[in-house]
Amino acid sequence: xxxxxxxxxxxxxxxxxxxxxxxxxxxxxxxxxxxxxxxxxxxxxxxxxxxxxxxxxxxxxxxxxxxxxxxxxxxxxxxxxxxxxxxxxxxxxxxxxxxxxxxxxxxxxxxxxxxxxxxxxxxxxxxxxxxxxxxxxxxxxxxxxxxxxxxxxxxxx
Amino acid sequence: xxxxxxxxxxxxxxxxxxxxxxxxxxxxxxxxxxxxxxxxxxxxxxxxxxxxxxxxxxxxxxxxxxxxxxxxxxxxxxxxxxxxxxxxxxxxxxxxxxxxxxxxxxxxxxxxxxxxxxxxxxxxxxxxxxxxxxxxxxxxxxxxxxxxxxxxxxxxxxxxxxxxxxxxxxxxxxxxxxxxxxxxxxxxxxxxxxxxxxxxxxxxxxxxxxxxxxxxxxxxxxxxxxxxxxxxxxxxxxxxxxxxxxxxxxxxxxxxxxxxxxxxxxxxxxxxxxxxxxxxxxxxxxxxxxxxxxxxxxxxxxxxxxxxxxxxxxxxxxxxxxxxxxxxxxxxxxxxxxxxxxxxxxxxxxxxxxxxxxxxxxxxxxxxxxxxxxxxxxxxxxxxxxxxxxxxxxxxxxxxxxxxxxxxxxxxxxxxxxxxxxxxxxxxxxxxxxxxxxxxxxxxxxxxxxxxxxxxxxxxxxxxxxxxxxxxxxxxxxxxxxxxxxxxxxxxxxxxxxxxxxxxxxxxxxxxxxxxxxxxxxxxxxxxxxxxxxxxxxxxxxxxxxxxxxxxxxxxxxxxxxxxxxxxxxxxxxxxxxxxxxxxxxxxxxxxxxxxxxxxxxxxxxxxxxxxxxxxxxxxxxxxxxxxxxxxxxxxxxxxxxxxxxxxxxxxxxxxxxxxxxxxxxxxxxxxxxxxxxxxxxxxxxxxxxxxxxxxxxxxxxxxxxxxxxxxxxxxxxxxxxxxxxxxxxxxxxxxxxxxxxxxxxxxxxxxxxxxxxxxxxxxx
Numbered sequence: 001x002x003x004x005x006x007x008x009x010x011x012x013x014x015x016x017x018x019x020x021x022x023x024x025x026x027x028x029x030x031x032x033x034x035x036x037x038x039x040x041x042x043x044x045x046x047x048x049x050x051x052x053x054x055x056x057x058x059x060x061x062x063x064x065x066x067x068x069x070x071x072x073x074x075x076x077x078x079x080x081x082x083x084x085x086x087x088x089x090x091x092x093x094x095x096x097x098x099x100x101x102x103x104x105x106x107x108x109x110x111x112x113x114x115x116x117x118x119x120x121x122x123x124x125x126x127x128x129x130x131x132x133x134x135x136x137x138x139x140x141x142x143x144x145x146x147x148x149x150x151x152x153x154x155x156x157x
Numbered sequence: 158x159x160x161x162x163x164x165x166x167x168x169x170x171x172x173x174x175x176x177x178x179x180x181x182x183x184x185x186x187x188x189x190x191x192x193x194x195x196x197x198x199x200x201x202x203x204x205x206x207x208x209x210x211x212x213x214x215x216x217x218x219x220x221x222x223x224x225x226x227x228x229x230x231x232x233x234x235x236x237x238x239x240x241x242x243x244x245x246x247x248x249x250x251x252x253x254x255x256x257x258x259x260x261x262x263x264x265x266x267x268x269x270x271x272x273x274x275x276x277x278x279x280x281x282x283x284x285x286x287x288x289x290x291x292x293x294x295x296x297x298x299x300x301x302x303x304x305x306x307x308x309x310x311x312x313x314x315x316x317x318x319x320x321x322x323x324x325x326x327x328x329x330x331x332x333x334x335x336x337x338x339x340x341x342x343x344x345x346x347x348x349x350x351x352x353x354x355x356x357x358x359x360x361x362x363x364x365x366x367x368x369x370x371x372x373x374x375x376x377x378x379x380x381x382x383x384x385x386x387x388x389x390x391x392x393x394x395x396x397x398x399x400x401x402x403x404x405x406x407x408x409x410x411x412x413x414x415x416x417x418x419x420x421x422x423x424x425x426x427x428x429x430x431x432x433x434x435x436x437x438x439x440x441x442x443x444x445x446x447x448x449x450x451x452x453x454x455x456x457x458x459x460x461x462x463x464x465x466x467x468x469x470x471x472x473x474x475x476x477x478x479x480x481x482x483x484x485x486x487x488x489x490x491x492x493x494x495x496x497x498x499x500x501x502x503x504x505x506x507x508x509x510x511x512x513x514x515x516x517x518x519x520x521x522x523x524x525x526x527x528x529x530x531x532x533x534x535x536x537x538x539x540x541x542x543x544x545x546x547x548x549x550x551x552x553x554x555x556x557x558x559x560x561x562x563x564x565x566x567x568x569x570x571x572x573x574x575x576x577x578x579x580x581x582x583x584x585x586x587x588x589x590x591x592x593x594x595x596x597x598x599x600x601x602x603x604x605x606x607x608x609x610x611x612x613x614x615x616x617x618x619x620x621x622x623x624x625x626x627x628x629x630x631x632x633x634x635x636x637x638x639x640x641x642x643x644x645x646x647x648x649x650x651x652x653x654x655x656x657x658x659x660x661x662x663x664x665x666x667x668x669x670x671x672x673x674x675x676x677x678x679x680x681x682x683x684x685x686x687x688x689x690x691x692x693x694x695x696x697x698x699x700x701x702x703x704x705x706x707x708x709x710x711x712x713x714x715x716x717x718x719x720x721x722x723x724x725x726x727x728x729x730x731x732x733x734x735x736x737x738x739x740x741x742x743x744x745x746x747x748x749x750x751x752x753x754x755x756x757x758x759x760x761x762x763x764x765x766x767x768x769x770x771x772x773x774x775x776x777x778x779x780x781x782x783x784x785x786x787x788x789x790x791x792x793x794x795x796x797x798x799x800x801x802x803x804x805x806x807x808x809x810x811x812x813x814x815x816x817x818x819x820x821x822x823x824x825x826x827x828x829x830x831x832x833x834x835x836x837x838x839x840x841x842x843x844x845x846x847x848x849x850x851x852x853x854x855x856x857x858x859x860x861x862x863x864x865x866x867x868x869x870x871x872x873x874x875x876x877x878x879x880x881x882x883x884x885x886x887x888x889x890x891x892x893x894x895x896x897x898x899x900x901x902x903x904x905x906x907x908x909x910x911x912x913x914x915x916x917x918x919x920x921x922x
Contacts, residue, residue: 006581016901023905024912032362034904037897040599042346042371047362051351058363060912 009039013049017056025061054108062097062104064142066122071110073117082118083107085132089139102146103139159226164233170224177230178206178219188232189241189295192332193220194381195432196342196439202333204244205295208232216240238299245296246305251355252328252384253283257296257304284328284385285393291383292330313358319367320881321374321447322389326358329386335359335378342440343571344578344600347372368888371595375571376446380429380439389447390881392418392426403430404802405791407501407784408444408868408875410681411550411572412793413437415445417785417804424450424785424805436550436795442571443885444868444875449785451879452870453805458766459780460809470778475812479824482777485760487825489742491520495731498525499747500681501871503789503801504688505838506814508700509830510746511693513818514725516718517827521705521725522740525694526750528728530652531686532695534679537664539702546668548647548676549795554579556676557644559587561601562612562667564651565594568889569866570680573794577649586640590615591653598896603637605629606895609656613663620666646675652682679794684784684870687792691846696725701845719828745771746781746814748872764817766808769872779821781814781871782807789815789835 004012016039020031027050036043050056068074068083083105087093090103097104113119116128120135127138160169163181170180176199181188191203199220206219211229213222216237219230231237249257259265261279268279284290316324333350336359340346347370351360361370379387398418406415406427414430414437427449432439462478463470473481486494496514498507507525514523538544553559553576567574578600581587586602591612598604605615607628614627619641626634648667657663671677681687693700703710705724715722726734732754734740743755744762748769755761763775766783788803807813812820815835822830832838866886868875876883899907 005584019901020905024908028908029363030908031904034897034899040896042340042349042599043362044349044360044370045340045346047360048349048351052353 006040010041012039013041013046014053017046017050021056026057026059028060029058057095057106059095059097059104060101063102063146064123065104065106066120066139067106067108067111068094069109069111069113069117069119069121070107071114071117073114074110074119077117079118082120082130082132082135086135089136161224161226161228161230163230172224172226174223176220177208177210177217177222177224177228180224181219181230181232186232187298188219189298190220191291191295191330191383192334194334194338196381197334197337198341200333200337203248203330205241207237207240207244209234209237241299242301243305245299245301246303248330249301249304250306250309251311252292252330253308253310255308256284256293257301285323285325285388290385309355311358317390319372319374320884321391321443322376322379322387323393325386325388327386328384329359330384331357331359332383334381334383335387338377338381339372341582342579343373343375343377343575344582345371345373345375345596348378368885369891371892373567373571374443374447374885375441375575376429376443377440379446389426391447392450395420395425398425401428402802402804403434404785404804405793405799406441406445406449407684407791407801408448408870409442409570410679410683410686410794411436411442411570412684412791412795412797412799413441413445413572414799415441415449417449419804422805424453426450436793436797437572440572440575443882448868448875448879448882452873452875453783453785453808455767455873455878457768458783458808458811459768459772459778460811462780462810463775463778465776470772470775475810475820478777478779479821482762482779482821483824485742485762485776486518486744489760491518492522492725493739493741494518494520494744495522495726495735495740495742496520496524496744497728497731497747497750498523498689498694499749499871500525500527500531500683500686500689501747501784502685502689502694502814503784503787503791503835504685504692504798504842505789505835506746506787506818507685507689507694508692508838508842509815509818509822509832510744511700512718512829513822513825513827514744515714515722516720516829517822517825519720521696521723522731523694523725524696524728524731525686525689526728526747527683528686528689528695529655530679531681531690533655533660533664534681535687535690535702537661537668541665541668543668543677544796546671546673546675546677547794547796548678549797550576550678552676553577553647553649553678554583555645556580556585556647558585558640558646560590560641560646560648560650560667560670561587561593561597562590562616562648562650563609563653563655563657563663564680565592565597565866566649566651566680567594567596569651569682573649573678573680580647588637588640595892595894595896602640603633605633605637609653610658612654613657613659613666616663616666616670620670641670644674646671647678648675649678649680651680681794685791687794687796688790691792692842693845696727696730699845700842703845717829745775746871748772749869749874764814765871766811767870767872771872779817780809780811781817782811783870786811787813787815790839 016035032043032046036046070079090098092098092105094105094107111119111121113126118130120127120130158169159172163186168184189205191205192200201218201221207216208219209231210217264279311327313326336348339348348359350357398420400419401416403414403416406413414434416428416430417424418426429439429441461472462475463472464481498510511523514520581600587600589597589601589604591609618626648671654660654663697705711722735755735758738757740758742760743758746764748765748767748771752770760776761774762777763771764779764781766781785804786807789801790798792798819830819832876886
C-alpha cells in the first residue's frame with residue numbers, strides 16, 4: 001500500500017475493513033489502529049466509517065451467528081417479536097455475543113427471503129416461516145449436536 | 158457577462174465555480190446557513206440554504222450549486238420558508254429546544270450582551286453559548302416559534318475530562334464544522350462522526366479521550382462551532398468583553414495574530430485574529446488559544462522594583478532601583494559586566510539592551526538565551542544573501558513539494574503545520590527526514606527514518622544530486638530525487654538540525670537544495686529570535702547584522718555612542734568567565750536562562766515579568782511588562798516585521814522593557830536614551846537594518862540542544878503554570894510511536910494467536 005496516493009489510500013478503507021472482518025470475524029480495536037497506520041489516516045476516520053455501517057461489528061462473533069430479519073415482510077409477520085423473544089432467551093441484545101461465546105445475535109434488514117417471512121439465518125443457513133417455538137427447537141438441535149460432537153471428540157482422544 | 162436573478166435582483170457575475178450562496182453574500186442577500194463556514198469547503202448538510210431555482214427539480218442547496226447564467230433564484234418564497242421551518246423543527250428535536258419557547262427568551266436576548274452571562278440571570282443551565290448563537294439567528298430569521306415535535310434530550314454527560322475545553326454534545330446540531338476543520342484544514346482527524354441515524358454523534362474512536370485520539374488542542378473546533386457545544390473551559394464565564402484587541406503572539410516564532418478579549422483592564426480570553434490577518438489567518442495553536450490569559454494574569458508576576466539590602470529583598474521606588482542598578486553597573490569594569498537578553502523581547506527592547514551594554518557601559522558582552530538556532534539561520538542567510546529565500550506561510554500552502562526536517566512542527570508550530578497540511582491535501586508530496594511525530598508520518602509520501610545526527614549527510618547528498626542516499630533504499634532514493642527535481646519546493650526546518658553532525662553543512666545544503674525558486678521556512682521556537690539578531694544582541698554582531706570587525710560600520714557606531722567597540726563574550730564564554738570569577742555583574746532579562754555556571758557573579762540585575770531562579774539572587778529586580786502589555790515590533794519566521802500592540806496597561810508597578818532600558822540608560826548618564834515611544838527606537842534602528850548583508854562572515858557555532866518541546870516565556874515555564882498544558886504535554890510521548898508496517902497476513906495471524914483457540918479464523922483463498 002506504500003506507493004498509493006492519499007486519495008487511493010482513503011478508498012481502501014472499506015475493502016480493508018471487510019477483509020479484516022472476513023478473516024477475524026469482527027473488527028478488533030487494534031485493527032482500527034493498524035489500519036489507520038497503513039492507510040495514513042487517523043483512527044477516528046476509520047472508526048467513523050466502521051461504526052456507520054451495521055455490517056461491521058466490534059465484538060467477536062459467537063460460535064453460532066444468528067441473524068433475525070426485520071425487513072418489511074418479516075416485520076409484518078412478527079420478526080420483531082421473534083427478535084425480542086430470542087434476545088430474552090439468550091440474554092443478549094442484538095449486536096452482542098453470549099458470555100459463553102456460543103451465540104451472537106444480529107438484526108438484519110432483509111435477507112432476500114420475503115416469501116418465507118419471518119426469516120432467520122443461522123450460520124449462513126436460512127430458515128423460513130420461523131416461529132418462536134421452531135426457533136427454540138432449532139437452537140436446541142444445535143446445542144445437542146454440539147454436545148455430541150464435543151463428547152465424541154473427547155472419546156476419540 | 159453572465160447574469161442571474163436572486164429574489165428579483167439582476168446580478169452580473171463571472172462564472173468561475175462560485176456558488177449561488179457566494180454570489181448572494183457578495184450582493185448582501187442573506188441566506189441562512191448553519192454548516193457553512195468561510196474556512197471550510199461546502200458541505201450541504203444543514204439544508205438551511207435551500208433555494209428554488211427555476212427549471213431545476215425540487216429545492217437545491219445554495220452552498221453547493223454553482224451559479225450559472227440566466228438562473229432565476231428564489232430564496233424566500235412561502236414553500237421554502239415552510240420547508241426550512243420544518244427542517245429546523247426536526248433539528249431541534251435533539252437540541253435542548255426549550256430555548257425556542259423559553260419564558261426567558263426576551264430576558265436572554267437582553268442579558269446575552271451584558272457583562273455577565275445571561276445564564277446567571279435567567280437560570281439557564283443548558284447553554285454556555287456566548288453573545289451570539291448562530292442557530293438562534295437562523296431560528297429568528299425563519300420565524301420559528303413552536304417546537305412541532307416532542308423534544309428528545311440525548312442525556313449525554315458534559316465531557317470535561319480533557320484539558321482546555323468542555324464538550325456538551327447535547328446541544329450539538331451535527332453541522333460537521335468541527336469534524337471538517339480538524340480533518341480537512343488541520344489534518345489531524347481527532348474527531349469524526351460515529352454511528353449513524355439518531356445515534357450519530359461527534360466522537361473519537363471507541364470514545365477514547367481526546368488526549369489519546371491525537372488531538373492537539375488547537376481550538377479550531379471551538380472557533381467554528383455555531384452553538385455552545387464546544388467551549389473553552391477557562392474563558393466562558395466573563396460575558397461580553399469591554400474590547401477586543403488584535404496583537405502578535407510571542408510564544409513562538411510564527412508571529413500569529415491573536416485577538417484578546419479585554420475586560421476590567423485584564424486579558425480574559427485569547428482568540429485567533431481575523432481570517433485576513435497574516436500569517437495565521439484565523440488559526441492558532443494550543444499556546445495562543447488557551448495559555449496567554451493564565452500567563453499574563455499570573456498571581457506571582459513581579460509587580461514592584463526591589464533591591465537587596467542586607468540579604469533581604471525590599472520593594473523600593475523605580476528611582477531607587479535605577480539608582481542602585483546604575484551604581485552596580487558603573488562601579489564595575491566594563492569587561493566584567495555581561496548582558497544576557499532573551500528571544501522574547503521586542504526588537505526595540507533588544508536594540509536598547511545592546512545599546513545599554515555597548516553605548517552606556519562600553520562592553521560587547523551581550524547575547525541572548527536560546528540564540529543557537531537563530532544564530533545559525535540568520536548568519537547563514539546574511540552571508541549568502543538568502544533573506545529572499547524565506548517564504549511566507551501563504552507561499553507554503555502553494556508549494557509543489559515539501560521537505561520537513563529537524564523537529565515535529567505539528568507539535569511546536571501548529572499553525573505552520575496547518576499550512577503544510579494544506580499543501581499536502583492539495584497533492585504536494587511531503588518528504589520527512591529524521592524523527593517526527595505521528596501526523597507528519599501520516600502525511601508523508603516518503604519517510605526517511607534516520608538519526609538526528611545523520612540529517613546533514615542526507616541533505617548534502619540530496620543537494621549535491623548524489624546517486625545514493627545514506628540508509629535509503631534505491632527505489633525510495635530515486636523517488637525522493639524525482640520529487641525534489643522539479644517545481645517550487647519548500648523546506649520546513651526546526652532547531653532539531655542543531656543535533657546534526659554538521660549543522661552548518663545541513664543549513665548550507667538545504668539552501669542549495671531549495672535553489673532560486675523554492676522557499677525555506679525556519680520554525681523558530683521563541684517569539685522574536687530574528688529581531689534580537691537584527692538588533693545586534695550578539696557579542697560579535699552590531700545592529701543590522703554587521704560584524705564588529707567591519708571597521709567602517711563600527712566607526713559609525715563608535716562616533717554615535719562615544720565608546721570604543723570590541724568583540725565581547727558570547728553567552729557560553731560569559732559562563733566560562735563567570736565560573737572562573739572573571740565576571741562580576743550579570744544583567745539578565747530572561748529568567749529561563751539556566752543559572753548553572755554563574756555562581757561566582759557578585760551582582761545580578763534581573764528584569765522580567767516572572768520570578769525564576771534568578772529572583773533569589775538578584776541584587777536589583779526590575780519588573781517588566783508581558784508582551785500583551787508592551788508595544789513595538791517583532792520579526793517572525795517569515796522575516797516580516799509585525800506590530801505588537803499594547804492590550805492592557807502594565808501590571809501594577811511594572812514597566813515595558815524599552816522604557817526600563819531607556820530610563821536606566823539616562824540614569825547612567827549616557828547620551829541618546831531619550832525616547833518617547835518605541836517608535837522612536839524603531840526609527841533609529843531602521844537606519845542600521847536597511848541592508849541586511851554587510852558581510853557578517855562569522856564562524857557559525859555548533860551548539861547541541863535537546864529537542865524537547867518546553868514552551869517558556871521569560872522565566873515562566875508554561876507547563877508548570879497551566880495544569881491543562883502539563884496534562885497535554887505529558888500525554889504527548891504516548892503518541893510518538895512508529896507507524897505499523899505489518900502486512901495484513903501478519904496482522905491477522907498475530908491477532909488470532911492473541912485471541913486464543915476459541916475464535917474461529919476463516920482462511921481466505
